[in-house]
Amino acid sequence: MTNYYSDNRDLKFHLTHPLMEKIVVLKERNFSEKQEFDFAPMDFEDAMDSYDKVLEVVGEICGEVIAPNAEGVDAEGPRVVDGHVQYASGTRLNLDALIKSGLMGMSLPRRFGGLNFPIVPYIMAADIVSRADAGFVNIWGLQDCAETINEFASEEQKAEYLPQVAVGATMAMGLTEPDAGSDLQAVQLKAAWNDEKETWLLNGVKRFITNGDGDISLVLARSEQGTKDGRGLSMFIHHKAKGGVTVRRIEHKMGIIGSPTCELVFKDAPAELVGERKLGLIKYVMALMNGARLGIAAQSVGISEAAYREALSFAGERVQFGKAILRFPAVYEMLSVMKAKLDASRSLLYETARFVDLGKTYSQISEERRLEPEERAEMKKYQKLADFFTPLVKGMSSEFCNQLAYDAVQIHGGSGFMKDYPVERIYRDARITSIYEGTTQLQVVAAIRGVTTGAFLARIREYEAMKTDPELAFLKRALIIMSDEFEHAVNHVMAVNDNEYVDFHARRMVEMAGYIIMGYLLMLDANRDREYLRSARNFTRLAKAQVRAHSEFIGSSSIDDLGSYKYQQA
Ligand SMILES: Cc1cc2nc3c(=O)[nH]c(=O)nc-3n(C[C@H](O)[C@H](O)[C@H](O)COP(=O)(O)OP(=O)(O)OC[C@H]3O[C@@H](n4cnc5c(N)ncnc54)[C@H](O)[C@@H]3O)c2cc1C
Known part of the structure; x- marks a missing residue:
């Protein structure tokens, strides 16, 4: 039986991150719901066990139902009948399988029929479903609109709509x-x-x-x-x-x-x-979009996983010049860089999800009781990190996903251009991730304040201060040099004191922050498990080259150069 959760050790690795205990204890309010709901966990281990079991079910449905249906759904597509949508037949089967297993309303409170899951395991389910079928995940994943109802709607509205979502309303x-x-x-x-x-x-x-x-x-x-x-x-x-x-x-x-x-x-x-x-856009859409952006980041990681796996398996089987193409440096380099980008995106995804969990949960608790001063400070810290990391992970992981899909087709050669292999569909599916829920350019607009206020740099310095094994010191040294280059480049841009100049370099600066943060996260992953050393090393080398290129570009530019890029409107 193919199981898209248990066949991927990276998922369990991120699920068991040390910060999860704090998230779960807060989310479960010290396990106080046990008296009211017999399926509520009694302690941390019990909660983790239930996430694991539910993700096993998600993985099984993905491997056995959703992935096998993906090609048929892509060929059939939905239709309009009498002004309403009729899903492709495979889509209906996918949805029914997930509903039957109680996988709707995963993050909703138990009193509305939900599972009260933190964002981390919910996003993990989205990561898994996306690998199976990136188109289908949209239909299932839109359940996170219910989070906005839960956060901002009246009690009557919550009581009316949320239980419907929990039993399968899309x-x-x-x-x-x-x-x-x-x-x-x-x-x-x-x-x-x-x-x-x-x-x-x-x-x-x-x-x-x-x-x-x-x-x-x-x-x-x-x-x-x-x-x-x-x-x-x-x-x-x-x-x-x-x-x-x-x-x-x-x-x-x-x-x-x-x-x-x-x-x-x-x-x-x-x-x-x-x-x-009047708060529709200013407040509620912002919250709605942040949730959806994290969902697209998960979709991007799931597509990257699918692209990498297809490329690796093809490269091991395809023989040219008397050997598997996997053995040519040009091909194995491409695959290793794909894996490093995949691991980096996933690490940033779950780091962001943890920040969202902590920021949101403290905020929910603040409605039930007065927070202690240190809890209030933590809430603010994590909300701010979540606000800056969400557009960062959406922007970076969707661009990486496109790069992985491109390389996966390339590794397939002419076969990748044919409908005979899943990469052709994966490549087409990947393209939307950097467009909807705000294009990459708009993610940069949202993330740039993390650069200009120094929030990203402050977090980078926090990563730098975290203790790691001496064996990883070479990674930290490289990352410190990159961080200094980043700081220098940002100072150069800010010194000009011109908003258009900041906008002109915004993507470069946000990407520099993204590469350095992902580098640190992989270093920390390698510190927990040496399996990630390979990706940490390969990604850091790539990041160094990218940060250097951006820093050179910024350092050699001045505001006078903008004129040579501008267009006159016809
Ligand atoms: C398949 C699909 C599904 C979608 N699903 C939904 C959905 O469920 N709900 C929903 O409400 N919407 C949905 N959308 C809409 C989607 O979010 C928008 O298409 C997207 O935000 C871009 O808007 P636009 O297409 O009008 O492009 P435009 O806004 O016209 O952008 C065109 C180009 O200009 C650039 N640009 C625009 N403004 C700026 C700026 N200030 N700075 C820099 N560059 C800028 C953009 O980056 C882009 O490159 C979906 C779109 C697609 C294609």
Whole structure:
């Protein structure tokens, strides 16, 4: 039996990170739910055992159902029937298998039928499902919209909608419109209160909405007529059963074909306001998108895993010039760099997930009781780290995933261009990861403050101060040199004191921070388990070259150079 969890030792390694004990104790409020729910864990070991068992089930469904269905789903795709989506037949089977095993609402509280899982094991499930089928993970993974309901909706709304998610209702996130993509402040879909019907009614069009015909949708709409910016937008819940929304079409896409990307028409669609008016974009969408960005980072890591495995297996079998191509330096180098990027992305993914867990859990506890001063300080620390690391991991891991998919096709040679091998689909599926939930450029816009405020550098210096075995000192030395180069480059840019100049170099600076942080994380992984030494060494060498290249570029540029890059608008 193929099991996508137990056949990958890296997953258990990250699940058992030393910080997990603190996360679990906080999340389980010292295991106080044991009296109320007999399936609640009684201690840390019990909780870890239940994550392990649930992930085993996810791994088995992925290996036995979802992965074998992936090709058929990609060929069949979803359809529109009478204004609604009909999934490809394999998609329905995948979803049913996960629902039957209780794998919806994984992170929701037990009182709503959820498993009360921390983000780490939930994201791990998303990582596993993505390896099996990157298109399908969108439909299953949109359950994390329920987190936003749990965080901001009223008790009545939570009681109504969250139990539905826990038994299999699918979700959607309706933000984008034809004229509002990266710039969501431009959203026009109209929300107006109707006295007679005593409800909000939504009118307008949404575009590119994944699983747009899902049961429960969170919709961003303009509730304050006459406004033009984000302060006029509010967040609404629309339930499919209330009607008023039809699917005009499903997009014909390059990849993730099983995931229906819908154009939606809202005609007097009844909806409920979530939280307060005018906070839709400013507060709720930001929280929603951060969760979704972490999900796309997990998708990217899962796709990278699939690409690496396909490439490795092909390279071991394909013989040219009398030997397996795996034995040519050009090929084994490519594979080792792929593995190093995969390990680095995964390490950053789970580091970020831990920060999110701690920041969120402290915040939930603060609503139940007054936090101690040191707890409050920890909450702030982890929330800040989560805010900066989320766009960093989304940006870096999605770009790496594209690079891995490209190299996996390359290793297959002409066969990689054919539909006979899964890499052809993996390559197409990978492409979206650096576009949706905010393009890489927009992740840089979100992450750059981590550079300019010194937050990334401060965290880098914290990693530097962590004790590691003398055997790894050569890695730390290289990383310290890179950190100094990074600091120097940032000072150079900041000294110019010009926002456009900062924007011009923003991606380079964010990437430098990303490479150094990933290098440190792999060093720490190698400190726990020497299996990661190989990737730590190979990644550090790669990072050194990248950091040096960016630092050279920045150091040799001045604000006067920007003119040679600019275009006149036609
Ligand atoms: C398959 C798919 C599924 C999707 N699913 C959903 C969904 O479920 N829900 C939802 O609401 N949306 C969804 N989207 C929309 C997606 O989030 C947007 O497509 C994405 O955010 C980019 O917006 P855009 O396509 O309008 O591109 P644009 O915003 O027009 O961007 C075009 C280019 O300009 C660059 N750019 C724009 N602004 C800036 C800036 N300030 N600085 C630097 N560069 C900039 C971008 O990086 C990009 O390279 C989906 C899209 C696709 C393709």
